[in-house]
Amino acid sequence: MLNISKTNTQDRGLEAVGEHERQGSYFYPLVFLVCASLRWRYICQNACLVILLPIALFACTGSNSSNSRADDKPQVVATSTIIADLAEEVGGDEIQLTGILQPGTDPHVYEPRPQDSRFLEEADLILYNGYNLEPGLIKLMNAAGTKARKLAVGEVAKPLQLDKGKGEVVPDPHVWGDVKNAIAMVNAIRDGLIKLSPEDKAEFTQNAQQLTTELQQLDSWITQQIQTIPPNKRKLVTTHDAFQYYGRAYRIPIAGTLIGISTEEQPSAQTVKQLVESIKKIGVSAIFAETTINPNLIQTVAQEAGVKLAPRQLYSDSIGAAESEGDTYSKMMAANTRSIVEALGGKYTPFPAETQKK
Numbered sequence: 001m002l003n004i005s006k007t008n009t010q011d012r013g014l015e016a017v018g019e020h021e022r023q024g025s026y027f028y029p030l031v032f033l034v035c036a037s038l039r040w041r042y043i044c045q046n047a048c049l050v051i052l053l054p055i056a057l058f059a060c061t062g063s064n065s066s067n068s069r070a071d072d073k074p075q076v077v078a079t080s081t082i083i084a085d086l087a088e089e090v091g092g093d094e095i096q097l098t099g100i101l102q103p104g105t106d107p108h109v110y111e112p113r114p115q116d117s118r119f120l121e122e123a124d125l126i127l128y129n130g131y132n133l134e135p136g137l138i139k140l141m142n143a144a145g146t147k148a149r150k151l152a153v154g155e156v157a158k159p160l161q162l163d164k165g166k167g168e169v170v171p172d173p174h175v176w177g178d179v180k181n182a183i184a185m186v187n188a189i190r191d192g193l194i195k196l197s198p199e200d201k202a203e204f205t206q207n208a209q210q211l212t213t214e215l216q217q218l219d220s221w222i223t224q225q226i227q228t229i230p231p232n233k234r235k236l237v238t239t240h241d242a243f244q245y246y247g248r249a250y251r252i253p254i255a256g257t258l259i260g261i262s263t264e265e266q267p268s269a270q271t272v273k274q275l276v277e278s279i280k281k282i283g284v285s286a287i288f289a290e291t292t293i294n295p296n297l298i299q300t301v302a303q304e305a306g307v308k309l310a311p312r313q314l315y316s317d318s319i320g321a322a323e324s325e326g327d328t329y330s331k332m333m334a335a336n337t338r339s340i341v342e343a344l345g346g347k348y349t350p351f352p353a354e355t356q357k358k
């Protein structure tokens with residue numbers, strides 16, 4: 001699991017600078033004043049220099065060396081939590097990874113913070129989803145004067161095209177819903193990291209292979225789990241349109257969504273009414289809230305349509321918080337599958353524990 005605070009090189013850097021300033025600004029003048037008040041100024045000044053200079057130099061060297069260890073590693077920045085998790089698995093200890101989005105944050109409407117520009121400017125490689133999943137960060141990345149190579153990891157998957165009406169067709173960014181796409185993303189991350197740091201090729205290749213094996217097992221397991229849902233109940237109604245790839249890959253049609261592929265759009269009263277009527281007509285047994293979206297409106301839809309709101313929310317555009325059951329990509333996909341299977345009357349069997357490393 002990615003611990004963002006541990007990988008935040010900026011904060012670590014600031015800490016080191018602060019320490020250096022404290023040593024440089026206060027310690028030497030203080031000793032100097034004490035010496036002066038004892039009227040041994042000239043003797044003491046020389047003594048101070050002899051004693052303190054090596055200490056100061058040692059202190060500087062000490063903090064710089066810990067800094068340079070971190071700086072020696074390639075600086076990789078990932079936008080979404082899903083990509084950060086995959087990159088952490090593939091990059092391991094060989095990279096210094098910073099994930100910008102925090103677990104549970106909605107990438108569609110994320111407004112970059114001031115420090116995000118700095119992360120992007122100082123990166124050697126930026127891994128982002130693309131297909132406009134994270135418009136705020138893509139805009140910032142293109143505006144920032146960054147030396148980094150930029151890799152649209154999600155765009156290695158062939159997109160589903162969604163008609164937004166009025167002739168506007170856009171690619172659906174939620175490609176990770178099909179685990180086979182996530183495997184392609186892992187390969188793209190591996191190749192991007194090898195280009196960045198060729199000497200770590202063996203490590204990246206091995207990590208990617210290990211993760212791919214786990215994802216292949218996950219892919220088969222999800223297929224098998226969804227098949228346990230009675231065919232007439234195999235219909236998915238979610239809060240926003242993030243499960244088209246999942247639905248196609250695992251053969252569970254998307255019967256309706258409250259919001260489109262971007263959560264920027266707010267549903268109209270008319271949309272809500274149509275969804276309620278459609279749910280009543282097609283007869284789904286449960287509908288789903290999502291962890292990155294306020295559940296109030298989908299709750300209202302469930303009440304008005306007289307259906308159950310599934311007790312477990314789906315992880316749509318972000319992995320779960322640390323220690324939650326969805327705190328890695330694999331675990332998020334397994335948790336979603338469990339939520340769907342249990343709410344729609346299937347027979348859930350846990351994803352084999354030995355393949356879940358965390």
Ligand SMILES: [Zn+2]
Nearest residue numbers: 242261262317
């Ligand atoms: Zn989304």
